[in-house]
Amino acid sequence: MKKFHNNNDNFLFSHKDLLLMTGSILILLVALCASIFIGNDSVRAGELINALFGGGKGTSAELILYKVRIPRALAALFCGGGLAVAGLLLQLTLNNTLASPGVLGINAGAGFFVLLAGLVFPYSVAAKQLSAFLGALLTALFVYGISYKAGVSKTTLILSGVAVSSLFAAGSNTIITIFPSAVTDKNAFSLGGLSGATGIAVAVTCLMIIAGTIFSLILSRGIGLFSLGDEVAAGLGLNINLYRLLAIICAAFISAAAVSVCGLISFVGLLVPNLVRMITKPRTLANIFLCFFAGGILLLICDTLARQLFYPYELPVGLFLSFLGAPFFIYILIVKRRRLSL
Amino acid sequence: MIEAKNLSSGYGRDVIEIDEMCIKKGEITAIIGCNGSGKTTLLKTLSGVLRHRGKLLADDRNISLLPKKERARLISYLPQSLKGVDMDTETLVAHGRYPYMGLYGGLRESDIECIKRAMAITDVNNIANKKVSAISGGERQRAYIAMSIAQDAGYMLFDEPCTYMDISHQLKFIEIIRKLKAQGKGIVITSHDLPFSFTVSDKIYIMKEGRLTGRGKPDDSGDLEELSKATKKAMGVNIIRNVINSSLDSDCKLIYDYSIVH
Numbered sequence: 001m002k003k004f005h006n007n008n009d010n011f012l013f014s015h016k017d018l019l020l021m022t023g024s025i026l027i028l029l030v031a032l033c034a035s036i037f038i039g040n041d042s043v044r045a046g047e048l049i050n051a052l053f054g055g056g057k058g059t060s061a062e063l064i065l066y067k068v069r070i071p072r073a074l075a076a077l078f079c080g081g082g083l084a085v086a087g088l089l090l091q092l093t094l095n096n097t098l099a100s101p102g103v104l105g106i107n108a109g110a111g112f113f114v115l116l117a118g119l120v121f122p123y124s125v126a127a128k129q130l131s132a133f134l135g136a137l138l139t140a141l142f143v144y145g146i147s148y149k150a151g152v153s154k155t156t157l158i159l160s161g162v163a164v165s166s167l168f169a170a171g172s173n174t175i176i177t178i179f180p181s182a183v184t185d186k187n188a189f190s191l192g193g194l195s196g197a198t199g200i201a202v203a204v205t206c207l208m209i210i211a212g213t214i215f216s217l218i219l220s221r222g223i224g225l226f227s228l229g230d231e232v233a234a235g236l237g238l239n240i241n242l243y244r245l246l247a248i249i250c251a252a253f254i255s256a257a258a259v260s261v262c263g264l265i266s267f268v269g270l271l272v273p274n275l276v277r278m279i280t281k282p283r284t285l286a287n288i289f290l291c292f293f294a295g296g297i298l299l300l301i302c303d304t305l306a307r308q309l310f311y312p313y314e315l316p317v318g319l320f321l322s323f324l325g326a327p328f329f330i331y332i333l334i335v336k337r338r339r340l341s342l
Numbered sequence: 343m344i345e346a347k348n349l350s351s352g353y354g355r356d357v358i359e360i361d362e363m364c365i366k367k368g369e370i371t372a373i374i375g376c377n378g379s380g381k382t383t384l385l386k387t388l389s390g391v392l393r394h395r396g397k398l399l400a401d402d403r404n405i406s407l408l409p410k411k412e413r414a415r416l417i418s419y420l421p422q423s424l425k426g427v428d429m430d431t432e433t434l435v436a437h438g439r440y441p442y443m444g445l446y447g448g449l450r451e452s453d454i455e456c457i458k459r460a461m462a463i464t465d466v467n468n469i470a471n472k473k474v475s476a477i478s479g480g481e482r483q484r485a486y487i488a489m490s491i492a493q494d495a496g497y498m499l500f501d502e503p504c505t506y507m508d509i510s511h512q513l514k515f516i517e518i519i520r521k522l523k524a525q526g527k528g529i530v531i532t533s534h535d536l537p538f539s540f541t542v543s544d545k546i547y548i549m550k551e552g553r554l555t556g557r558g559k560p561d562d563s564g565d566l567e568e569l570s571k572a573t574k575k576a577m578g579v580n581i582i583r584n585v586i587n588s589s590l591d592s593d594c595k596l597i598y599d600y601s602i603v604h
Contacts, residue, residue: 218445225440227429231421232486234391236493237414237441282429 017286020279024293028077031300035073036065038304040311067198074206075197076303076317077296079258080268082209084295085288086251086258087269088276089216092223092284093247094144097332098158100269101136101255105165107266109139110252110259111189112168115175118182125201129208132256139164140252169264192265192318194303201261208257215250216288223247224284265318267325268295274332298324343367344388344400344417344497344528351387351394358383358552360396367496367528370519372539374532375549376577381532382422382501384549388530389419389499400497414441418495422502424486426475431466431485432457434474438492460491464518479506487518497528504538509597516542536573536581537598550576560600579604 013021037045047061048069087100101107113135114128121127146160172190175182183189189196216223222243225233230240258265272295276287302320309315344365350356358380365371365388373381386392390405390413398405400416408416418438427434438460439453449457461467464484469477474485483506490498500519504512519529519542533539539546540560546569548556556572558565566583574580580603 221440221443221445225437227425227427228434228437229421229423229425231386231391231419232424234410235389235414235419235421235490236437237411239410277428282427282433 013283013286014281017280017283017290021286021289021293024290024297028293028297028300031297031304032073032077035076035300035304036069038308039064039069040308071199071202072194072197072303073300075194075202075261076299078206078209079194079262079265080272080299081292081296082212082254082258083265083268084272084276084291084298085213085216086254088273088287088291089219089223089247089251090140090269091273091277093226093244094157095226095229096157097274098270099161100267100273101251102264102266102269103158103165104140104143104161105163105168106136106140106143106252106255107259107264107269108165108168108172109142110136110256111264112171112175114260115172115182115189119175119179122181125204128201128260129204129257132260133253134256135168136252136256136259137249139168140248144248172264189263191316192263192321193306193314193316194262195314195316196263197261205257205261209254212250212254212257213288213292216247216254217285219243219247219250220284220288224282227282262299263316263318265299265321267321267329268298271321271325271328272298274328345397346388346399347397349387349394349396349398351392352383353392356395356552358387358549360384360554363388363547363554365497365528365530366545368523368526369544370523370529370531370542371545371547372531372533372543373547373549374534374536374539374573374577376534379549379576380552381534381549383552385419385499385501385530385532386421389413389417391419411441414493414495416495417497417499418490418493419499420486420490420501420503422505424482426477426482428473428475430471430473431477431488432461432470434485435461435466435488435492438489438494441493456494457492460488463491463521464488465514480508480511483507484511484514487515491518491522495527497530498522499530501532502534503531504533504535512538513597534577536577536579536602537600540569540581540600541598548572548576 037048043061043064047059048065051059051062051065083101090099090101090104091097110132113131117124117127117131143157143160143164222238225236225238234240255269273291276290276294280287280290299317303317306315306317306320346360346363349358349360349363351358373384375381383392387394388398390408394406405413405417435457436449439449439456442453461470464487466481466485466488469481469485474482477485483503487500487503490500504515507515519531523529531539531542543560546556546558546560547554548569555576556569558569560566560569570581581600582603584599584601
């Protein structure tokens with residue numbers, strides 16, 4: 001690695017980034033193991049470990065491990081990581097610290113379209129995923145279009161998101177009220193939960209999120225220029241319209257994949273990118289990796305707590321995230337108000 | 343050489359219409375005019391950031407047909423409004439190497455050399471690790487100029503580069519662009535500061551209502567008289583060359599070679 005002037009980094013990762021990434025991976029592994037092996041089912045952790053290494057074929061431990069725990073842990077890891085990456089992409093390309101899939105209504109749009117697909121094709125995973133992507137993409141472009149028409153200020157973008165989000169939430173609630181069978185667990189869907197994360201849907205979601213994250217890594221160098229402002233970025237040779245559109249599509253794709261499995265989880269996409277950007281240098285590539293790891297850790301830990309704390313009741317993980325996310329949102333509004341020109 | 347002929351551009355409708363214009367390497371060109379005369383639009387057009395109609399060539403290559411990164415390697419453009427971004431000065435300067443970088447990979451040795459040279463020429467090494475959001479307006483302007491120099495383009499376009507600079511920073515800027523000129527770069531600046539523009543430039547273009555209403559070399563051997571008349575017409579003031587009063591103390595030095603008179 002070449003030394004970059006005074007600092008020991010090469011414009012991709014600083015040493016601090018590498019340390020943080022190593023630490024994140026270790027914590028992520030611990031959180032993943034905790035999520036898989038801690039639970040209130042009748043089986044013990046030892047039996048699950050035995051099943052993991054090929055023992056106890058056909059036992060309930062094997063069934064719980066492969067049908068429930070592992071899919072749920074993977075869903076938490078990838079949905080959390082993916083939503084955080086989507087939030088980072090939106091914050092950077094729209095130059096707005098308050099942007100996230102939840103705040104801009106992208107999650108709500110995806111959720112509404114998932115419910116619509118659930119009505120028409122109740123057993124098709126592909127239809128739900130495709131529908132979620134269409135919903136997320138249309139919402140993202142719609143919100144950006146509204147704020148562009150009204151003059152792209154940070155406030156108009158957020159307010160447009162709030163309005164569109166409310167609209168789709170109302171639509172989703174109408175569908176759930178009239179057709180309760182459209183969704184398996186109403187609370188898990190509306191508040192965000194992983195109780196329905198099983199089987200092929202989780203596998204497809206994980207693949208979609210991996211693909212979206214790899215694409216965001218490819219875009220990362222150009223996306224980093226948006227913070228300098230559109231004119232400076234254009235002067236440096238960035239195709240700003242193309243990059244912004246691709247980043248929005250990428251964020252919508254990732255969000256849609258996450259929403260189709262874990263429902264309307266809020267705040268991960270807002271909380272994690274802001275935390276990561278606060279403690280690191282603006283190296284977009286490193287920030288994407290860190291957001292993915294931190295988002296995964298956050299959702300894994302929150303989901304494990306949501307399952308354990310009030311046993312035998314299971315709280316939707318979205319509730320925990322709201323307890324964490326809402327105060328943080330208020331903190332950003334108060335502390336960073338001047339910088340955000342709000 | 344940047345060559346423009348029958349050039350028009352704007353935002354939806356044409357704001358500027360330029361009959362003929364020429365920017366040469368190794369020269370400092372100033373575009374002057376009142377607020378709203380179209381200086382910024384012209385600069386954006388020349389840099390290829392804004393779409394245009396008409397002929398616009400840089401080193402005999404059609405600017406609008408060039409890939410964006412290739413265009414940025416040929417012409418750099420620094421707008422007037424510069425953000426106090428949340429990154430250190432060194433990182434900001436390194437962004438100037440974007441047109442030379444691929445989708446992946448770090449900075450190469452040649453990139454690092456270029457960044458170091460740009461930071462040395464603009465004297466920003468002392469603020470290398472300070473956040474751009476935390477430095478003064480003049481320092482911020484210099485940090486962005488360093489980024490523009492790191493871009494290593496043959497033509498460098500600066501829109502109102504001295505807006506936030508006090509007089510000492512302005513003098514430093516003059517020193518910087520003269521060094522760049524000596525390196526063979528073609529420099530273009532827009533300004534409504536007449537004494538500054540006439541002092542630093544080898545060629546002046548005067549703009550009014552989106553058109554060029556005067557052009558020439560601002561020295562006695564050139565077209566000073568015509569330029570002065572055109573300035574009066576476009577901006578309402580005359581510009582004259584300063585004459586050192588022999589009664590002044592010999593240590594006295596006029597900062598600019600020209601002054602405004604009504």
